[in-house]
Amino acid sequence: VTTVLLLVVLACFAYLLLVYVTAIVFLLIGAFENAVRKHDADSDHFATLESSRFTIPVSVIVAAYNEEIVIESTVRSFLGFDYPEFEVVVVNDGSTDGTLARLVEAFDLSPYEVFARHIFETQPVRVIYRSPLHPNLVVVDKMNGGKADSWNAALNVTRYRYVCGVDADTVFDPKALLKAMRVAVNDPARIVGVTSQITTAREPERVLAQPVGSRQVERGLLAVYQHLDFARAFLSNRLAWSRHGFMLCSPGGFQIWRRDVLEEVGGYSTQFTCEDIELTFRIHERYRREGRPYEIRCLPDSVGITESPGDVGKLISQRERWQRVINETVMHYRRMWFNPRYGSVGMVGAPFYLLTEVLSPAIELLAVLSLAAAVALGIFDLQIFLVVFAAMAFVNAALTAGAILLDDLQSRLYRVRDLVRLLLWAPLDIVLYRPIITWAKLKGSWGFVRGDKSWDRFDRNVRPT
Amino acid sequence: VDALVLRVAIVVLSVAFGVWVALSVAIVLGRLRYERTRRRHTRPLSPRAAKRLVHRARSRPRTEWGRWRRLRALQRLEGAHHAAVPRLIRPVLDDPDPMIAAAAIRTLGDIGDDWAVDVLLDALRRGEKQRSRIASELERLAPLPAKKLVPLLHDWNPQVRFWGATLLRPYPDLGTETLIGLTWDSDPNVRAAAVETLGTRSGSAVGVALVARLDDSEWFVRVHAARAVGHVVGVDAAPSIVRLFADERWWVRTAAKDALRGMGVDAVPTLLSVLAHDDRFARNGAAEVLQDNGFVDFLVLDDPRSPLLARIYAAGGDRYRDAAEARAEAIPEEEVRVA
Numbered sequence: 001v002t003t004v005l006l007l008v009v010l011a012c013f014a015y016l017l018l019v020y021v022t023a024i025v026f027l028l029i030g031a032f033e034n035a036v037r038k039h040d041a042d043s044d045h046f047a048t049l050e051s052s053r054f055t056i057p058v059s060v061i062v063a064a065y066n067e068e069i070v071i072e073s074t075v076r077s078f079l080g081f082d083y084p085e086f087e088v089v090v091v092n093d094g095s096t097d098g099t100l101a102r103l104v105e106a107f108d109l110s111p112y113e114v115f116a117r118h119i120f121e122t123q124p125v126r127v128i129y130r131s132p133l134h135p136n137l138v139v140v141d142k143m144n145g146g147k148a149d150s151w152n153a154a155l156n157v158t159r160y161r162y163v164c165g166v167d168a169d170t171v172f173d174p175k176a177l178l179k180a181m182r183v184a185v186n187d188p189a190r191i192v193g194v195t196s197q198i199t200t201a202r203e204p205e206r207v208l209a210q211p212v213g214s215r216q217v218e219r220g221l222l223a224v225y226q227h228l229d230f231a232r233a234f235l236s237n238r239l240a241w242s243r244h245g246f247m248l249c250s251p252g253g254f255q256i257w258r259r260d261v262l263e264e265v266g267g268y269s270t271q272f273t274c275e276d277i278e279l280t281f282r283i284h285e286r287y288r289r290e291g292r293p294y295e296i297r298c299l300p301d302s303v304g305i306t307e308s309p310g311d312v313g314k315l316i317s318q319r320e321r322w323q324r325v326i327n328e329t330v331m332h333y334r335r336m337w338f339n340p341r342y343g344s345v346g347m348v349g350a351p352f353y354l355l356t357e358v359l360s361p362a363i364e365l366l367a368v369l370s371l372a373a374a375v376a377l378g379i380f381d382l383q384i385f386l387v388v389f390a391a392m393a394f395v396n397a398a399l400t401a402g403a404i405l406l407d408d409l410q411s412r413l414y415r416v417r418d419l420v421r422l423l424l425w426a427p428l429d430i431v432l433y434r435p436i437i438t439w440a441k442l443k444g445s446w447g448f449v450r451g452d453k454s455w456d457r458f459d460r461n462v463r464p465t
Numbered sequence: 466v467d468a469l470v471l472r473v474a475i476v477v478l479s480v481a482f483g484v485w486v487a488l489s490v491a492i493v494l495g496r497l498r499y500e501r502t503r504r505r506h507t508r509p510l511s512p513r514a515a516k517r518l519v520h521r522a523r524s525r526p527r528t529e530w531g532r533w534r535r536l537r538a539l540q541r542l543e544g545a546h547h548a549a550v551p552r553l554i555r556p557v558l559d560d561p562d563p564m565i566a567a568a569a570i571r572t573l574g575d576i577g578d579d580w581a582v583d584v585l586l587d588a589l590r591r592g593e594k595q596r597s598r599i600a601s602e603l604e605r606l607a608p609l610p611a612k613k614l615v616p617l618l619h620d621w622n623p624q625v626r627f628w629g630a631t632l633l634r635p636y637p638d639l640g641t642e643t644l645i646g647l648t649w650d651s652d653p654n655v656r657a658a659a660v661e662t663l664g665t666r667s668g669s670a671v672g673v674a675l676v677a678r679l680d681d682s683e684w685f686v687r688v689h690a691a692r693a694v695g696h697v698v699g700v701d702a703a704p705s706i707v708r709l710f711a712d713e714r715w716w717v718r719t720a721a722k723d724a725l726r727g728m729g730v731d732a733v734p735t736l737l738s739v740l741a742h743d744d745r746f747a748r749n750g751a752a753e754v755l756q757d758n759g760f761v762d763f764l765v766l767d768d769p770r771s772p773l774l775a776r777i778y779a780a781g782g783d784r785y786r787d788a789a790e791a792r793a794e795a796i797p798e799e800e801v802r803v804a
Contacts, residue, residue: 032530110792112757186598381471390478404492420493427485
C-alpha cells in the first residue's frame with residue numbers, strides 16, 4: 001500500500017511538473033506574441049481604418065435569454081462601436097422575463113417583416129423588429145431554442161461578410177470591433193476567425209465607464225480571482241496557441257468569424273451544451289483535414305467586460321457547465337488527439353486540452369486524496385507537504401504575475417494600486433479560489449458522464465438602483 | 466525520496482518566489498515609469514539617437530523580432546522627418562511578414578507626399594497582398610493621388626485595373642469615359658468596381674452603361690449594378706431593377722430591394738405591378754419594400770379594408786399582415802388624425 005501510494009503521489013507530482021512546464025513555455029511564447037502585437041497595433045492608424053470604406057463590414061449577433069437587467073446597456077454598447085459599417089442583430093430567445101419589452105421601449109422598436117434567407121433551420125421566428133432610432137439594429141423574437149439556435153437565426157438575417165458573436169451580458173470598448181477586424185482586413189483570405197481578451201466584473205457597464213489608466217478591479221476576492229483567471233487564460237495560454245496555430249477556444253463573449261466559413265461548416269451546433277469551443281474545434285478539424293491555409297487569431301487587447309458570477313454558487317454553476325462542454329468537445333474530436341495529420345492542433349492543442357482540462361479534475365482529486373493519505377500514514381512528512389504546497393502557490397503566483405505584466409504592457413488599463421492588489425492576492429489563489437474551481441470541474445465531469453446537457457445560466461447580478 | 470522531494474520543492478519555491486517578486490516590482494516600476502514618460506513631451510531626436518536608428522533601420526534582421534525593431538526605428542525616424550527614410554523604407558515593404566509590410570504601408574501614408582504616393586502606387590502594381598491597406602492609405606491622402614490613378618485603369622493586370630476603378634470614386638471629374646469602357650471588361654471584378662464607382666456619377670451615358678450591367682453574367686456585378694442604377698437613373702430605372710427581385714441570388718435580390726427602397730414612394734407603382742408575379746421572391750420582395758417605404762402603414766391607417774392592401778398582404782403573408790397591424794395599433798389616435 002505504501003509503495004502504491006508513493007507511486008501515485010509521485011505520478012501526481014510528475015503531472016504537476018508537466019503542467020507547470022507547459023504553462024511556463026506558453027507564457028514565454030505569449031510574451032513574445034504580446035510584444036509583436038503591441039508593435040503592430042502601435043504602428044496602425046485606427047482613424048484611417050475607422051473612416052475607410054475598405055474596412056470590411058461586420059454583423060454583430062447577440063443571443064438574449066432573460067437578460068432584462070443588462071440588455072439595454074449591452075445593446076447600447078454594441079451600437080456604440082466606432083466602426084464604419086456594421087449591423088447589430090439581437091435574438092430574443094423566447095425570454096420569459098421582460099427582455100423584449102425592455103428592448104422595444106429602449107430602442108422604439110416596431111415589428112417589420114423581413115424576407116431573409118433560411119440557411120439554417122431554427123426554432124420558429126415570431127416577429128422581427130426594427131428601430132427608427134438605429135437603422136442598423138434588428139431584433140428577432142423567436143421561440144426558445146438555446147444560444148446556438150439563436151445565433152443561427154441571427155445568421156439567417158445578417159448581411160455582412162464577417163460575423164461577430166457576442167454575449168448579451170458583455171459590454172465593449174467602442175474600438176473593440178476595429179481592434180479585432182484590423183487583423184482580418186490585412187489578410188481576409190487567410191484569417192477566418194479572430195477573438196480578443198475579455199475581462200470580468202459584476203457590473204461590467206460601471207467598470208467600462210471608468211477611464212483607461214484609472215480603471216478599478218472590483219472589490220471582493222471572488223472578483224479579484226475571476227479577473228486573474230481570465231487574464232491567465234488569455235495571456236498565458238491563448239496568445240501562445242494563436243501564435244502556433246492551435247487557438248482552440250474562441251470564447252462566446254467575443255468571436256469573429258468569416259461568414260462563408262460558418263456557412264460551410266454548418267453554423268453553430270445545437271448538439272452540445274455550449275457552442276463556442278465546439279465551433280472552434282470543428283473549423284480547425286475541417287481546415288486541417290482538407291489541408292487548407294487558415295488562421296484563427298487571439299489578440300491581447302482587452303476589448304470588453306463580461307458579467308461575472310457574484311457568488312460562489314453561481315460561479316460553480318458556470319464553471320461546471322464550462323467543464324461539461326470542454327469534455328463533450330474534446331471527446332467528440334478525439335480523432336485529432338496525437339494525430340499528425342492535424343498538425344499542431346492534433347499534436348499539441350487537443351492533447352493539451354485532454355491533459356489539463358478533461359483529466360485535471362480526476363488527477364487533482366487523486367492528488368488531494370493520496371497526499372492526505374500519505375501524510376496521515378506518515379509516508380510524507382507534513383513539513384514537506386507544506387513546502388511543496390508553498391512552491392505550488394508561488395509558481396502559480398509567478399505565472400499570474402506574468403499574465404498581469406503582459407496585460408499591463410498591452411493595455412495600461414488599471415490603477416497601480418489595483419495591480420498591486422492583484423499581485424498580492426495571487427499566491428493565495430491555490431487556497432482560496434482553486435478548490436472552488438476544482439469542485440466545479442468535478443461536478444462538470446460527473447455531469448458529462450451522466451450525459452447532462454442543461455444550460456443552468458446564473459442569474460444576473462442585481463444592480464444598485 | 467523525502468529528501469529529494471524536499472530539496473526540489475525548496476529550489477522551486479525559491480525560484481518561484483523570486484520570479485514573483487521580480488515580476489511584481491517590474492510591473493509597478495514599469496507602470497510608474499510609463500506614467501511619467503507619457504506626460505513628458507516628445508523630445509527631438511538627438512544626432513546620436515538618429516544615427517543609431519538609421520543603423521538599425523538599415524540592418525537586415527533574420528528574426529521576426531529584429532524586423533519589428535527595424536520597422537519601429539524607421540517609424541521613429543519618420544516621426545522626426547529624417548532625410549534617410551525614403552531610402553530605407555523600400556526593403557521593409559517587401560518583408561515576407563504581411564503585418565510588417567502593412568506597417569510599412571502605413572508609414573508611407575504618414576509621409577504622405579508625392580514620393581510616398583508614387584511608392585504606394587508602385588506597391589499596388591507589384592503587390593499580391595495588402596492591396597486594400599494600400600488603397601486605404603491612398604484614399605487617406607486624397608486628393609493628392611488623383612491624377613496618378615487614371616493610368617491604373619489601362620494596366621494589363623486586372624487587379625490593378627480593379628483598384629484603379631475603385632480608388633477613382635472620390636474624383637467625379639476623372640476617368641468617366643474609361644470607366645464606362647471598363648463596364649465591359651473581361652474581368653468581372655473590374656466590371657463590378659467600374660459599376661460601383663460610376664454609381665456616384667451622373668449623365669445619360671453612365672446610366673445606359675449601368676443599366677446594361679443589370680443583366681451581367683456574374684451575380685456580384687448585378688449587385689453593384691442594381692445599387693448604382695438606383696442612384697444614377699433613379700425612378701425611371703425602377704422597372705429594370707424590379708426584375709432582379711426574381712434573381713436566383715439572394716444578394717442580388719437584396720441589392721434590388723435596397724435600390725427601390727432608396728427611391729421612396731416614387732417606386733410604389735412599379736412595386737405594385739409585381740405583386741402578382743409568378744416568383745415568390747419577387748412578390749414578397751415588393752411587399753417588403755412597400756412596407757419599408759411606409760406605403761403599407763399609410764394604407765392601414767387610411768383604408769384598412771382596401772383591396773390594394775389585401776393584395777399586398779397576400780404577397781407578404783400572415784406574419785407580414787400581423788406586423789403591419791401591430792405597427793398601426795401602436796400609433797396614437799391623435800397622430801393618426803394629424804397624418
